[in-house]
Amino acid sequence: MKIMRFTSSMRGFCCALALLSGNLASAQNMGGDAIMAQQAQPPTLDAMTTSAQASRNINLHIYETLFARSENATPIPDLVESFTLSEDGLTYVFSLRQGVLFHNGKEMQAEDVKASLERYAKVGASAKIMEPVAGIEATGPHEVTVTMSHVVPDFIGQLSSPRAPAVVIPAEEAAKEAGKIEIIGTGPYEFVEYVPDSHVKLKRFENYSPNMNYTERDGFGGRKTAYFDTITIRFMPEGGARTAALQTGEVQFLEQLPAAAAQRLQDNPDIKIHEMTPWAFQTIFLNASQAPTDNIKVREAIQIALNMEEIMAISTDGLYRLTHGWQHPGTVYFAGDIGQELYNQNDVDRAKQLLAEAGYQGEELVILTDNSFKNHNDTAVVAGEQLKAIGMNVSIKVVDWPTALATRAKPEGWNAWTLMMGIEPYEGPYGVVGFFVGDNNFQFEKDEVLENEYQVLNTSLDLEVRKQAFANIQKRLYEKFYAIKVGDVGIYQATRSNVVNYKPYRIPRMWDVWFE
Amino acid sequence: MTRYILQRLLSAIPVLLIVSLVSFLIIWLVPGDAASEMAGPTASIEEIERVRQQMGLDRPFYQQLLQWYGQLLQGDLGHSFLLNRSVVTAIAERAPVTLSLTLLALFIMIVLGVSSGVLAAVRHNTWVDQSLMTFALLGMSLPDFWLGLVLIYSFAVLLGWLPTGGYIPFSEDMLGWLRTMTLPALTLAFTQMGLLARMTRSSMLEVLRQDYVRTARAKGLPEWLIIAKHAFANVLVPVVTVTGLSVGILLGGAVVIESVFSLPGIGRLIIGAILRRDIPVIQGGLLLTASAFVFVNIIVDILYAYLDPRVRYEHS
Secondary structure (H helix, E strand, O other), X not given: OEEEEEEOOOHHHHHHHHHHHHHHHOOOOOOOEEEEEEOOOOOOOOHHHXXXXXXXXXXXXXXXXXXXXXXOOOEEEOOEEEEEEEOOOOEEEXXXXXXXXXXXXXXXXHHHHHHHHHHHHHHOOOHHHHOOEEEEEEEEOOEEEEEEOOOOOOHXXXXXXXXXXXXXXXXXXXXXXXXXXXXXXXXXXXXXXXXXXXXXXXXXXXXXXXXXXXXXXXXXXXXXXXXXXXXXXXXXXOHHHHHHHHHHOOOOEEEEEOHHHHHHHOOOOOEEEEEEEEEEEEEEEEOOOOOOOOOHHHHHHHHHHOOHHHHHHHXXXXXXXXXXXXXXXXXXXXXXXXXXXXXXXXXXXXXXXXXXXXXXXXXXXXXXXXXXXXXXXXXXHXXXXXXXXXXXXXXXXXXXXXXXXXXXXXXXXXXXXXXXXXXXXXXXXXXXXXXXXOOOOOOOOOOHHHHHHXXXXXXOOOHHHHHHHHHHHHHHHHHHOOEEEEEEEEEEEEEEOOEEXXXXXXXXXXXXXXXX | OHHHHHHHHHHHHHHHHHHXXXXXXXXXXXXXOHHHHHHOOOOOHXXXXXXXXXHOOOOOHHHHHHHHHHHHXXXXXXXXXXXXXXXXXXXXXXXXXXXXXXXXXXXXXXXXXXXXXXXXXXXXXXXXXXXXXXXXXXXXXXXXXXHXXXXXXXXXXXXXXXXXXXXXXXXXXXXXXXXXXXXXXXXXXXXXXXXXXXXXXXXXXXXXXXXXXXHHHHOOOOHHHHHHHHHHHHHHHHHHHHHHHHHHHHHHHHHHHHHHOOOOOHHHHHHHHHHHOOHHHHHHHHHHHHHHHHXXXXXXXXXXXXXXXXXXXXXX
16 A cells, blocks of 8 residues: 655646746846866766766766755655655655656656666666665556665665766666667757767757756756757866866866865956855774774774864865764754764874873874875875874875775775765765775774664664664764764855856756856 | 888887786786776775676786787777777877877977077077077976966966867867967977977087088188088987987877866876776877887987988998
8 A cells, every 4th residue: 555655746836837937037048058177087978887976067967867866965856756655665656757858859768767777786886776676667658666675765865866876768778788878868968979088068958858847956856957059078187277267268167166266266257156065074084903093092092183173274275164973964864963072172182191091002003095186185194294293103105096995995004094075975874874884894893883773774764763873873983983074075166257047066057057 | 221120110019018018017016996986986895896897807817918918919909998989999089189289399399499409509608599598498497287387377368369278170170279289289399399409509519610610611601501501410310319209208298288288188098097097098008109109219210311321220
């Protein structure tokens, strides 16, 4: 028996507003080639196979998902019109929006969704979200039924995540291997060309089916309108060159503007600077299997010694927020003051005392970091100096990013690892907690308390119970010091002044913006 | 001469094989692989392992190495893990960018470097000589990426004469190509121009002290004719040597310049491949670069014989 029904709220009202906004839209300017510069090129445009930011920036203009994240990161229907969840929490029935066309002209139907989800289970970069799925059936031309082997309270949240998005592609493409598909989605822009090391070009999809259940854009979903004729995403590795290109007007959007450049350009009338705080967590993971950080007292000493304000001020060039939580304040799972008394203490005497209690004898503390991300490197250097001040024998190991990832994946060779996690806290608690649980946890110590609470988080249908479970997890993290939350990182995005209605978000969104 | 060229070409084969083997070994020993890049920075170990299997990177080292050499014998450099195209295609797409950048830089370097070297020698110990040599020293000393950014700021941001970067193919728009290539080629040429100018100057000074120049002057020949005909021909051998070396350095410098000016060339292809552990592209790119070095050296050796009749390889 289906007892829970979710539909896009206030549909009739929305349609009326949509008509109104349609009239307003006519006053907005269609046309133009919008050029956005980003540092890296995408490893692939096969959206579901990668969680790289460089791919996401492009792919979320081409593809869409059953559910998307709203402006405040909560899941909202996108390609789904409505859905029901059975009383036992095991059966989802998705009613799809009708008349949605792929870029090849074919209408999206249930078979496409079924094939796409099945492909995600095979090649998706976050394929583990499909592990609890027992079956996917097309139960009508526009209806898909997903049966779960056990309750997964966040299943819709996972389906809506932009991290490695579970996009819907034509069934014939879904039959292909990773990286071998034609780039075809249902999004407001369609793929034109990808010239590696140079650019990706998209053009407005003239037969795009906007979601009329909404009146305006909302995060990655809502009612999207493509105003630009084409979008060019240029790959410009050098930060100074990207800023210069914005200044000359060669590009109109910057994925990220260095803080120093933002300060320099803040009075430039040709440029608008958009702050996005919080963007990410700055963290330091501690290896609980390798001396000296295998000793909890040493880990506590590190937590107590650090001056987070100094680290954040230097590593972010001044755009940061000091928060202790492992979720952003104001979000559903934010756990209040838990752990705050241990955050940003910079108590050198207490830290030295803890080291003495730990029996620390000057063993080398290896801080692993990389030279690809300034935040990582700066955090390691500043934290390293602070830890030297409490008498630790610090060695900073700077390698390139792939080497850092490979080194971190082994239990030996490092004690602390600097990581800026952006998309995980945006997604909610599951991605963040995922680092600390399971056989391949990042601290190399399986913690039963964390495992049990994560189980509750993953199985309870009661939100309050899940919130308490997350609060317990945060408490545990501040008891065991498996990782240190340093602070919240902000970023600046930038546009030329003639870009209207731009709002910063996880990616530079090219829909519902236009040239003056 | 033909025999010599054949010998040089044959001797290049083991060099190229060693280059490819060493690069394969080095990149294999360095931690990290393309699967990590594909899966994303915060992917779990299971996620990375799944991608690794899909890409065939979980196979033993020797299998991947043997496969690569097997393909090489058939003229196939393999398939890029991340670019979704063959390595040959990836290189062919970028070759025009790097080649045109290098040739334009070479042209600027030779024209400005040789002429300033000759002028400095002719105006030896004057303010002209000192100014030109100071300028040359400056060129040799400045880091190319810094110079590139200064040129971008000056000519693109302040003056608005040229674009900050990007690439327009010569075949599409000749003027557009020249506009996009001018700043990177100038940056690239500037560092090598100083070396060439100094080498030309010192060679020219030496030649100008030779008896045959004195004789020419005693005969009453005009100074320009002495410089252009009698002296300059004898300066060419060291100039060609430096130019040959510079081609290799320019190709190497293109790696940095292509990043600064967002040019989709071979240098950026190789750097991107190294950072993402795209082994077939690294292998193919390094093989191509090593081949270019060998080829340029052979050309330089042949040019010696044409420029200096005393050089005859058959006798040696």
